[in-house]
Ligand SMILES: *[C@@H]1O[C@H](CO)[C@@H](O)[C@H](O)[C@H]1NC(C)=O
Ligand SMILES: *[C@@H]1O[C@H](CO)[C@@H](O)[C@H](O)[C@H]1NC(C)=O
């Protein structure tokens with residue numbers, strides 16, 4: 001167990017997937033999944049273009065819904081029912097952000113996102129929403145560009161947010177000129193996705209490569225938005241970004257079940273001053289453990305000047321170590337909740 005990295009603690013979150021009663025995947029869909037657009041024709045058309053407002057939760061979720069739908073056929077060879085589609089991780093995360101109140105206007109200057117105001121509104125001042133934009137618009141537009149969405153490149157247009165418009169690219173050409181490296185990485189993923197010879201592990205590497213690239217572009221631009229939040233929430237945001245480097249190196253499979261389970265360990269609301277893991281009384285043990293684990297990981301990473309990440313990456317280059325890491329985390333899960341392993345095995 002000496003090799004057990006702090007992020008493995010985070011995986012403990014997987015265990016709290018409730019298996020009580022009849023278990024159905026659709027119980028775990030993100031909020032408003034069924035009400036969100038599922039095809040391009042569900043969006044408004046203007047001058048021959050589909051116009052999408054990504055600053056409305058259901059419209060942004062619809063982009064993911066189309067992406068997951070249009071890529072489904074490429075994952076059939078790995079598992080039925082699109083369960084192994086690792087793009088599921090993106091809409092599930094966005095659903096978590098919505099449910100936990102992370103898409104609201106943190107400056108409280110508007111009622112954007114609030115229950116008493118415009119609940120579906122996504123605030124451009126939300127750090128989480130801005131980071132997510134780069135993990136939604138870029139993968140979505142790159143997918144259109146790569147041809148897998150079934151519409152021509154110039155047939156879709158994203159609406160700008162009410163302010164800071166220049167920070168967000170709205171169409172394929174502007175995203176490509178503003179974020180060329182990242183758009184290319186998403187394209188590389190889709191190119192390999194279309195190739196019948198690609199293995200699941202290879203594809204997962206391309207996904208994480210593109211994911212981290214999007215994240216890094218966005219992080220630089222929006223770091224100052226963390227000032228709107230309490231210190232525990234801002235720290236959590238930063239911890240989370242560091243943790244993703246480790247999850248990426250381990251090629252964490254962001255499939256439906258894995259991410260659904262994992263998210264149960266993430267903070268169920270925005271953190272406020274005074275919240276200190278593992279002593280947050282309205283959090284589950286898992287949520288407290290995950291939060292603590294993420295923070296420890298960041299501290300180790302910082303104290304070693306990211307040498308810990310370099311070592312972790314070297315370790316994860318060997319298949320045996322990667323397998324061991326996943327097995328250890330699954331074993332931990334099994335200790336807390338034996339039924340989780342059964343569920344994983346059932347789906348394998
Ligand atoms: C994709 O969407 C179409 C149209 O809404 C639907 O008929 C089809 O079943 C969906 N496919 C998958 C795999 O979800
Ligand atoms: C793409 O967006 C940019 C601004 O973001 C705009 O100047 C340009 O005309 C748009 N291109 C197309 C093809 O719509």
Ligand SMILES: *[C@@H]1O[C@H](CO)[C@@H](O)[C@H](O)[C@H]1NC(C)=O
Nearest residue numbers: 235238298299300301302303
């Ligand atoms: C990282 O380390 C530096 C000094 O090495 C310290 O000033 C900083 O506060 C640390 N940051 C975190 C998030 O621990």
